[in-house]
Amino acid sequence: MKLNASDLDAKQAYKLMTAVVVPRPIAWVSTLSATGISNLAPFSYFTSVSNKPPMVGINIGQEARGRKDTATNILDTKEFVVNIGNFAQVEDLHASADHHPPEVSEIELLGLKTVPSEYIAVPRLADAPVQMECRFDRMIPFGTAGSEFYVGEVIAFHVRDDLIDNNKIDSVALDPICRLAGPFYAKLGEIVRMGSRVR
Numbered sequence: 001m002k003l004n005a006s007d008l009d010a011k012q013a014y015k016l017m018t019a020v021v022v023p024r025p026i027a028w029v030s031t032l033s034a035t036g037i038s039n040l041a042p043f044s045y046f047t048s049v050s051n052k053p054p055m056v057g058i059n060i061g062q063e064a065r066g067r068k069d070t071a072t073n074i075l076d077t078k079e080f081v082v083n084i085g086n087f088a089q090v091e092d093l094h095a096s097a098d099h100h101p102p103e104v105s106e107i108e109l110l111g112l113k114t115v116p117s118e119y120i121a122v123p124r125l126a127d128a129p130v131q132m133e134c135r136f137d138r139m140i141p142f143g144t145a146g147s148e149f150y151v152g153e154v155i156a157f158h159v160r161d162d163l164i165d166n167n168k169i170d171s172v173a174l175d176p177i178c179r180l181a182g183p184f185y186a187k188l189g190e191i192v193r194m195g196s197r198v199r
């Protein structure tokens, strides 16, 4: 079947893309509002964009009300933390996507433990196995439906001690959450090791 992109509206294209660009990693992003209220939400349009300096990007869509709290907070404070959750946290991660007004902290609502960051004011999720302290670098708008790509420079990586050995991460022990379309998630499946062309 061929689908011409020009025949798809934004919702149809979203459904298609979230089902074919799989599995996606999830940035579980904590931010602070200009008035200091903490916020937490998951974003699976997420990737790394540079190694030196290390930089990551998340695509944040807009809603009828305008920018999501995460986007507003990043633009206001220029800081965010990308937490990488593990599968034991999937229920909290999913629940943190529920819409709440800016004055409600999803972190407090879900009773999640935090620890202070070392270089920025935004707290990290204490139980997330990896947390990246990020300084906002730039925002690039795309398309006509309000998509905005937010790029941040990673200032510090915090990795649970048992997951890292000689700068290598144990992916199985990390047990990351993979996002599929809609409400579907997956765990890592069988891992296959290839020859030397793979770095």
Ligand SMILES: Cc1cc2nc3c(=O)[nH]c(=O)nc-3n(C[C@H](O)[C@H](O)[C@H](O)COP(=O)(O)O)c2cc1C
Residues within 6 Å of the ligand: 026, 039, 040, 041, 042, 043, 044, 045, 046, 059, 060, 061, 062, 068, 069, 070, 071, 093, 094, 096, 097, 098, 099, 100, 179
């Ligand atoms: C697993 C998961 C991944 C998501 N990925 C994205 C994403 O990449 N971009 C986006 O705009 N919304 C995404 N969402 C929806 C946001 O998490 C949701 O709109 C949330 O309420 C935004 O919160 P905020 O207003 O506090 O920033 C995702 C939701 C889930 C459950």
